[in-house]
Amino acid sequence: MSNPVTSAALFALPLVVAGLFWLLTLRERCRAGVGASQGFVHRNGPVIATYLVVAVGFWALFMIVWPLLYMVDYSFHRKLPPSRRGGPADVYTLENYWYFVYGSTRVFTSFNWIHINAFWQTILVSVVITIANFAICYPLAYYMAQVAQPAKLRALLLLLIVPYWVNEILRAFAFLILFGTGGTLNAIMIGLGLIDAPIDFIGANVALYAGLTYAYLLLMIFPLYNAIESLDRNQIEAARDLGAPWWHIHLNVVMPFAKPGIASGCTLVFMLVAGSLAAPLVLGGPKTLWFTPIVYDRFYQAFNWQQGSAYAIILLLTCIAFVMMVMRIFKVSLSEITR
Amino acid sequence: MSADVELDNVTIRFGPFVAVKAATLKIRGGEFFSLLGPSGCGKTTLLRTVSGFLHPSEGSVRIGGEDMSRIEPNKRPTALIFQNLALFPLMSVAENIGYGLRVRGVAKADRLRRAEELLALVALPDQGHKRVSELSGGQRQRVAIARALAVEPKVLLLDEPLSALDLKLRQRMRNELRAIQKRVGITFIYITHDQGEALTMSDRIAVMNAGVIEQVGDGRTIYENPETAFVASFVGENNGFSGKIISLRDGEATIETPQGPLTGRAGHGVAAGQAATIFIRPEALRLARPGETPMLGAQLVTTTFEGNTTHVFLRGAGDKPITVSLGRRDGDDIPASGAEAPLVYERRDGLVLAAPSALA
Numbered sequence: 001m002s003n004p005v006t007s008a009a010l011f012a013l014p015l016v017v018a019g020l021f022w023l024l025t026l027r028e029r030c031r032a033g034v035g036a037s038q039g040f041v042h043r044n045g046p047v048i049a050t051y052l053v054v055a056v057g058f059w060a061l062f063m064i065v066w067p068l069l070y071m072v073d074y075s076f077h078r079k080l081p082p083s084r085r086g087g088p089a090d091v092y093t094l095e096n097y098w099y100f101v102y103g104s105t106r107v108f109t110s111f112n113w114i115h116i117n118a119f120w121q122t123i124l125v126s127v128v129i130t131i132a133n134f135a136i137c138y139p140l141a142y143y144m145a146q147v148a149q150p151a152k153l154r155a156l157l158l159l160l161i162v163p164y165w166v167n168e169i170l171r172a173f174a175f176l177i178l179f180g181t182g183g184t185l186n187a188i189m190i191g192l193g194l195i196d197a198p199i200d201f202i203g204a205n206v207a208l209y210a211g212l213t214y215a216y217l218l219l220m221i222f223p224l225y226n227a228i229e230s231l232d233r234n235q236i237e238a239a240r241d242l243g244a245p246w247w248h249i250h251l252n253v254v255m256p257f258a259k260p261g262i263a264s265g266c267t268l269v270f271m272l273v274a275g276s277l278a279a280p281l282v283l284g285g286p287k288t289l290w291f292t293p294i295v296y297d298r299f300y301q302a303f304n305w306q307q308g309s310a311y312a313i314i315l316l317l318t319c320i321a322f323v324m325m326v327m328r329i330f331k332v333s334l335s336e337i338t339r
Numbered sequence: 340m341s342a343d344v345e346l347d348n349v350t351i352r353f354g355p356f357v358a359v360k361a362a363t364l365k366i367r368g369g370e371f372f373s374l375l376g377p378s379g380c381g382k383t384t385l386l387r388t389v390s391g392f393l394h395p396s397e398g399s400v401r402i403g404g405e406d407m408s409r410i411e412p413n414k415r416p417t418a419l420i421f422q423n424l425a426l427f428p429l430m431s432v433a434e435n436i437g438y439g440l441r442v443r444g445v446a447k448a449d450r451l452r453r454a455e456e457l458l459a460l461v462a463l464p465d466q467g468h469k470r471v472s473e474l475s476g477g478q479r480q481r482v483a484i485a486r487a488l489a490v491e492p493k494v495l496l497l498d499e500p501l502s503a504l505d506l507k508l509r510q511r512m513r514n515e516l517r518a519i520q521k522r523v524g525i526t527f528i529y530i531t532h533d534q535g536e537a538l539t540m541s542d543r544i545a546v547m548n549a550g551v552i553e554q555v556g557d558g559r560t561i562y563e564n565p566e567t568a569f570v571a572s573f574v575g576e577n578n579g580f581s582g583k584i585i586s587l588r589d590g591e592a593t594i595e596t597p598q599g600p601l602t603g604r605a606g607h608g609v610a611a612g613q614a615a616t617i618f619i620r621p622e623a624l625r626l627a628r629p630g631e632t633p634m635l636g637a638q639l640v641t642t643t644f645e646g647n648t649t650h651v652f653l654r655g656a657g658d659k660p661i662t663v664s665l666g667r668r669d670g671d672d673i674p675a676s677g678a679e680a681p682l683v684y685e686r687r688d689g690l691v692l693a694a695p696s697a698l699a
Contacts, residue, residue: 234425240412241390241419242439242490252438256429 227261603689
């Protein structure tokens with residue numbers, strides 16, 4: 001960044017992007033011919049249009065593309081003292097990826113089971129939590145979208161949203177209070193005489209899984225609610241009139257219709273659970289294996305940013321591949337989700 | 340195959356609002372029965388009660404003699420055709436038609452065969468593979484009918500299914516619906532606010548107003564012998580002249596109206612001195628010939644020629660609008676606009692009915 005040319009290029013880039021977009025709209029308008037729907041610039045006015053494009057371009061570039069590219073680049077480098085960076089030893093290498101697999105950058109005889117297990121367990125548990133989330137949210141979203149009266153709907157929405165005004169980490173601590181050995185749940189169960197000694201919910205990961213399930217509930221409910229809400233009520237009644245029992249209607253009429261909503265909700269929740277950090281750090285027990293704290297440790301305990309980057313990219317790519325595969329199986333396209 | 344539908348004193352309330360008031364009705368098996376009334380009269384509510392989506396606050400519904408009060412919509416021998424059809428957009432035409440059979444566990448090959456048979460019945464052969472969105476309005480209509488018939492209901496309920504179609508198609512579908520009903524032989528209960536539809540298709544009609552069934556009868560009876568002022572004015576065009584009954588003799592009543600005294604048949608339950616309305620159909624009125632004693636004074640406003648009939652719009656005393664429909668041969672000597680055009684009618688074509696307020 002100290003290089004004035006680099007900084008100039010950095011700040012000019014968004015402007016270049018804006019110019020490119022502007023040219024694109026021009027091209028589109030020429031293609032569509034006169035009298036076609038108005039272009040982006042024409043609809044918003046030149047000042048606002050430029051602002052929007054620059055702001056979005058700046059944001060996308062500096063917050064998303066640039067850091068990600070840096071990470072990709074980092075992940076293929078060795079950890080070197082600053083003095084040797086850029087020197088002859090600073091070559092592109094797969095060492096950081098080999099470390100994930102074998103637990104060493106040189107000896108490839110035994111696998112790095114701790115990290116690999118944690119990785120797959122994270123993916124597996126994320127899948128289970130996503131499914132649990134769907135199971136919790138679908139009935140609720142259906143109720144809100146098709147059954148509830150407006151007054152009840154407003155109350156429900158408020159009840160759902162208000163807890164999320166509290167910070168994610170504080171919410172995780174609330175679960176700690178709820179599930180701890182001296183916590184509310186144990187106190188109640190002992191008080192009722194259900195158990196004699198407190199159960200270690202934290203050690204058994206119950207607290208973590210419950211916390212993770214709760215953390216991204218809203219991101220499942222709202223896409224589901226939106227999708228189900230646009231379903232014509234008559235279709236549900238028509239199916240019922242034709243003799244369908246309730247489960248058949250949900251499976252064959254409501255869910256296929258709500259598929260884009262289901263897909264986007266599940267994608268969001270899965271990605272965020274697999275990548276969540278606060279809940280595993282706060283609610284994880286001593287034996288908990290979750291991948292993101294390991295990535296975190298690479299960065300801030302081992303101070304090996306290169307290795308951390310490699311780990312983060314492994315997680316990111318696996319999650320993307322997994323989501324793509326599931327979408328392929330359920331025949332949902334990306335454009336449907338973003339609709 | 341078909342079944343009677345009996346409504347016994349059915350009242351339906353939504354909070355304080357009474358949507359249907361003590362409706363008692365016996366619809367015979369195999370009948371094409373219409374519920375006719377303006378929007379908001381409670382006819383759709385009544386239909387939803389028969390199909391099971393609503394439960395009567397009082398009274399009971401019986402289908403084929405069996406009490407339906409504990410039977411859910413998916414277990415009733417009825418099939419409903421929705422106003423917007425409610426076809427499943429993500430399923431093909433054949434899948435739509437086969438849905439009810441799929442629910443009943445019928446094998447796929449059998450479902451497809453049945454769908455093809457039904458498509459042939461509704462004159463839409465070889466369209467089973469298409470998406471619903473690829474069909475025209477009239478074709479969707481037929482698919483909805485086929486889908487409802489697939490589950491072999493004893494009673495088919497139709498909630499204004501033709502209202503979304505254009506006029507030409509609507510008229511063709513009327514005949515077709517009637518023909519389908521004759522072929523399958525099941526009871527049809529048809530809801531409409533269009534009296535033309537009700538009159539052309541139905542074996543019998545129930546006219547509803549404000550949650551009350553005003554009259555039940557075949558089309559001719561409803562048209563020629565309406566029992567209430569509402570039926571007289573709602574079914575077909577009518578000229579109504581309100582006033583007070585001044586004499587009642589030999590089945591004829593004379594009422595004093597702002598347009599002068601008018602005499603006609605005494606309708607159901609009228610009494611001397613009562614507020615009443617005399618209804619004279621536009622086709623029962625004609626222009627008085629020279630020398631004839633005029634019965635109703637009027638001034639001609641305008642004339643519209645419609646081929647087989649000519650509608651003459653006039654103004655009686657107190658700016659009362661009057662419509663006269665003339666056949667082709669009567670339409671020859673129509674006076675110019677603004678001219679005096681006294682009218683005559685046969686006394687038996689006038690019908691005196693108690694005013695709605697007098698009934699209450």
